[in-house]
Amino acid sequence: MSGSIFSFCLLAIGGRELGGDLPVGLMLFFRSLFSLAFISLVIFFIKEKSQITINRLPLHGFRNLVHFAGQYCWFLAMGLLPLAEVFALEFTVPLWTALIAALVLKEKITLRKSAAIVLGISGVLVIVQPGVAMFDTGALVALAAAVFYALAHTAVKSLSSTEKPVAILFYMSVLQLPVALCFALPQWQWPEGIQWLWLVLMGLAALSAHYCIARAMLSTEVTTVVTLDFLRLPLIALIAGLLYQEGVGFSLFVGAALMLAGNLINLAKPVAGKAQQAGKQQAAVSD
Template sequence: MYAFLWMLGAITSFCLLAIGGRELDSDLPITPMLFFRSLISLAVISLVLLLIREKSLISVKRLPLHGFRNLVHFAGQYCWFLAMSLLPLAEVFALEFTVPLWTALIAALVLKERITLRKSAAIILGISGVLVIVQPGAAMFEAGALIALAAAVCYALAHTAVKSLSSTEKPVAILFYMSLLQLPLALCFALPQWQWPHGIQWLWLTLMGVAALSAHYCISRAMLSAEVTTVVTLDFLRLPLIALLGGLLYQEAVGLSLFIGAALMLAGNLINLAKPAGQKPRQADTQQTPAPD
């Protein structure tokens, strides 16, 4: 029950993040949006750290890896928000669920994790799901779908870095340096197309900054309350919810192929996360839920 409530909070946060991005995409360029979102997130997490007065929570031992993680994560965010301006929200969310599959491939190359028969089956199912969604042929080369997949690959690289960082760094430190390091990065890219937010745009930016942090927090709490397979299954409820919101708010049509492809990817994710009887999930496995913060 607790896991369901925490995942409800995470799903709500992700949907608010996506809606905020969609509301701003026609009025505010992506890079200034990412700058102000990072600024607001940094202000919120800094305030929390000041209140609890625990400086040790943000001490780090591997700053260069934090730098790499945030570089690829920033690229993933840019592609994610760009894809949302080109595709229905549900399709972006569906393609994002390939993150665990790309993570398995990248971890095998970088962290020398073994590609087992189970992981191979998961990857095949995931790729099959992508092909069903993007429809082989001309649509396979649709810019929006390719950009969404690029976002998923960038997120997978970031997740692989987090899997490595989690052995030495605290989760709060990873979130703090995510906001701190991405702030100047976003500023550099935002300056050529600088635009100050105004009016209700500040409300959407504040909502996005808070939602990004709350999504991470809710997922981490859900992981403590239930097995990772349960959390991943609940996370897929994002898809019908965002499809419903996309239809109600933006008149977006969603075809049956999207849900068939998403079901294949869900099966692949569950196979990838399944453990032999009697074996407990490793802590690193909890990093495999996609989070487009």
């Protein structure tokens, strides 16, 4: 998740640099195009073509459709709402993910997970301080992006049980490319100069971010992964303050502390559970 958070920060910087100069559909198209080129080279050199199967192609298709929809809604909401409110609504993803994972993957919503999610969202609200009049058209679009991302997270968790990360990344690039092209063609324009460099970096960052997420979800439950993702917001805020001179107030550190507390609660092993496990191991040795 550390690798994923770093990659998403780089992706956000690229989006910030290109925002206003290139249409959203065009950015998503070139991102998918460069991602496909990179992942194809990786597959060729590591000779892992056998990992690309069509056994779960329908789920790959569903995952990438909702993921693309989430990306597009998120960028669209940025033009309808203040950035702070978009981020606040985006970080409702763990709530939707926990509910969807409980229904679809039969994961349990424990007291620790509930506390971690509540603390994480509280930290986000402290940092961004969204206004009270949030539920207009822009807010609904941002909420739709959060729901789409939650569906994508849940699909990746299911896919990671049988599919290798390289296959998930390959299908992400292949299936999203034609969809992005349909959105890019009506507003087509060729990138210029340093815009090409940012598009290449965004393609690389997209691959590394989703690779790290796929690996993380292979190791633990999806709700743990998205809870750790809360740390992305204070890091992005700090980077924005350094690169773009955006103000960083005391609320950032208060919110980050709340999110960190939520992460520690979520990752900590119950003391009773350790004692019980140790007792079982001792009994097994005695037997």
